[in-house]
Amino acid sequence: MKNLSTLLFCIFLFSACLSFSQEKTYTEIDTEISASIGENFTVSLESNQSTGYSWSVGMISDNAQVVVTGMDYDLPDNAKTGQGGAEVWHLKAVAPGNVKIMFYYSRAWENETPAKTVSFNVTVK
Numbered sequence: 001m002k003n004l005s006t007l008l009f010c011i012f013l014f015s016a017c018l019s020f021s022q023e024k025t026y027t028e029i030d031t032e033i034s035a036s037i038g039e040n041f042t043v044s045l046e047s048n049q050s051t052g053y054s055w056s057v058g059m060i061s062d063n064a065q066v067v068v069t070g071m072d073y074d075l076p077d078n079a080k081t082g083q084g085g086a087e088v089w090h091l092k093a094v095a096p097g098n099v100k101i102m103f104y105y106s107r108a109w110e111n112e113t114p115a116k117t118v119s120f121n122v123t124v125k
Contacts, residue, residue, distance in 0.1 A: 025088075026120065033122040035093035040069070043091065045103060045118060048084030049073060052107045053115060055087045065099040065124045066091050093124040 025042045026033055035041055045055050057068060069092050075085035089103075098121065105116035 023090075028118045031120060033120050035066075035122065035124050037093055037096060037124060039093045041091055041093070043089045043101075043103070043120065044074075044086045045089070045105070046084060047073065047087040047105070048082075049087075050082045050084075052109075053105055054108070055089070055103045055105050056108075057089060058102045058104070059099050065093065065095045065097045066101065066122055067094055093122070096124050098123050 023040050023042055024035075025044050027044050028046075033041065047053065047055060059066065068089060070090040072088045072090075073085060074088055075083065079085065091101075101120045101122055103118045103120075104114040105118075106112070106114040
């Protein structure tokens with residue numbers, strides 16, 4: 001019984017890792033995203049949080065077709081102090097329709113126009 005439980009746990013863990021690694025990643029050069037309901041995907045944007053700048057996200061839609069499930073800040077291996085990396089936004093398609101996702105690169109304490117804006121048109125089927 002213990003061996004069967006261990007085997008089932010290993011199969012579950014492997015399938016979870018496999019599905020996570022198959023998430024499609026989009027960058028600022030991608031403007032169109034197509035996803036199925038329940039599909040997870042990521043948006044990776046260059047960032048240097050040591051300068052005070054970071055990305056924020058907004059959605060322009062009447063309905064919530066996509067939800068943000070998290071964000072990670074990835075630095076390159078052996079990164080030096082002050083070196084930039086990437087903000088990796090984790091999203092999930094939850095309802096059919098179209099949504100425009102906007103990312104704004106700015107300093108939270110400044111009330112100026114963002115230094116950079118990136119948008120994605122997402123179609124959820």
